[in-house]
Amino acid sequence: xxGRDFHPEDTLVxxxxxxxxxxQVHIIAGPCAVESREQLLETAMAVREAGATMxxxxxxxxxxxxxxxxxxxxxxxxFLAEAREVTGLPVVTEIMDPALVTAVAQVADVLxxxxxxxxxxxxxxxxxxxxxxVLLKRGLSATIEEWLLAAEYILTEGNSQVILCERGxxxxxxxxxxxxxxxxxPAVKHLSxxxxxxxxxxxxxxxxxxxxxxxxALAAGAxxxxxxxxxxxxxxxxxxxxxxxxxxxxxxxxxxRPIIAAS
Ligand code: PEP
Ligand code: MN
Numbered sequence: 671x672x673g674r675d676f677h678p679e680d681t682l683v684x685x686x687x688x689x690x691x692x693x694q695v696h697i698i699a700g701p702c703a704v705e706s707r708e709q710l711l712e713t714a715m716a717v718r719e720a721g722a723t724m725x726x727x728x729x730x731x732x733x734x735x736x737x738x739x740x741x742x743x744x745x746x747x748x749f750l751a752e753a754r755e756v757t758g759l760p761v762v763t764e765i766m767d768p769a770l771v772t773a774v775a776q777v778a779d780v781l782x783x784x785x786x787x788x789x790x791x792x793x794x795x796x797x798x799x800x801x802x803x804v805l806l807k808r809g810l811s812a813t814i815e816e817w818l819l820a821a822e823y824i825l826t827e828g829n830s831q832v833i834l835c836e837r838g839x840x841x842x843x844x845x846x847x848x849x850x851x852x853x854x855x856p857a858v859k860h861l862s863x864x865x866x867x868x869x870x871x872x873x874x875x876x877x878x879x880x881x882x883x884x885x886x887a888l889a890a891g892a893x894x895x896x897x898x899x900x901x902x903x904x905x906x907x908x909x910x911x912x913x914x915x916x917x918x919x920x921x922x923x924x925x926x927r928p929i930i931a932a933s
Contacts, residue, residue: 671825672818672832677863683803683831685779686760688723690803690833691865695930696894698762698867699919700726702909703739704746712901714753716916721923724780725750725759726896730766731908732786739907747777754779762805762896768796775802785810785837785872788820798827805896807835807869810848814857821864834858834866835896836887838873847875847912850883855890867894871912877903880914881922888929897922 671677683690690696699722704710714725729746731739742749750761760779765771766787775781780803787793788809797804804824808817821832836855838848850873858866868887870880884895900906900913914922 671830672821672862672864674861674863679863681830681832681863681865683833683865685724685803688760690867691893695888695892695926695933696723696867697721697923698724698726698894698896699899700762701728701900701906702871702898702913703728703731703907704742704749705739705907707749707752709901710749710753711756713899713916714757714759716901717899717919718757718759720916720920722759722897722919724762725753725757726762726782726898727753728764728908730764730770730774732764732766732784733908744773747774751777765793765797768793771796771800775800778802780805780833783807783820788812788817791823794820794823795827798824798829800829801831802829803831803833804829805833805835805867807837808839808851808854811840814854814861817854818858818862821862832864833893834862834864835869836866836873836892837869837896846873846879848873850874850887852883852886852890855887855892859891865893867896868892869896871896871898871909871914875912877912877914877918880912881918881925884922885926885929888926888933891933895926
């Protein structure tokens with residue numbers, strides 16, 4: 671169902687009044703994790719002002735260590751709902767547990783499946799049974815074929831609103847957190863009708879590389895970007911080294927305008 675041969679036209683995924691895919695580029699921005707009401711509201715207002723069209727923020731965080739901050743859970747969802755009310759921005763947030771689909775879907779406009787869960791088939795099927803758009807991140811070590819097959823698990827349950835997100839893969843290179851595979855963008859566009867966005871924050875892990883790779887992603891044909899922004903990256907409870915300040919994010923948005931206009 672994810673293949674171009676099955677469905678030749680590009681799939682457009684409606685999110686509220688927005689459409690992902692097609693001619694408009696969307697920028698999803700916000701903190702890695704929802705840390706407090708103030709942190710989220712401040713970030714949400716700043717990214718909207720700068721030109722973001724959707725808000726991200728994790729309430730349930732898939733941390734490598736069980737001793738790291740795990741997210742504010744239900745409280746985080748509450749703050750996300752408030753941030754949407756205040757800014758009007760649709761909310762993208764990660765879901766890790768099939769048992770929480772109903773609770774998260776009550777708040778989220780887009781359900782995010784993180785890299786670590788790309789092959790959690792029960793979770794894919796659970797979000798496939800909702801009618802919410804799903805943002806499916808590429809697995810840490812997933813081939814493009816495995817990624818599209820993961821999308822297939824969602825589509826076969828009857829949910830056709832899948833947005834793919836390239837976020838870097840594991841290679842031998844250690845200078846960057848992951849190796850952002852921008853060749854996946856034209857590959858996915860060739861193989862599939864689903865929209866594809868790029869996350870240069872997790873893709874590089876280094877803030878100085880986020881803007882150049884964001885520009886490159888759009889030049890490669892991505893339908894949008896996901897960017898981590900924190901009011902005070904040094905104090906962030908997760909992913910500070912790759913998070914932009916609101917000012918740096920505003921500059922990034924200015925830098926990509928000519929690329930969007932030219933495409
Ligand atoms: C995230 O976007 O919050 C995240 C955890 O990313 P990934 O699943 O790509 O590591
Ligand atoms: Mn993160």
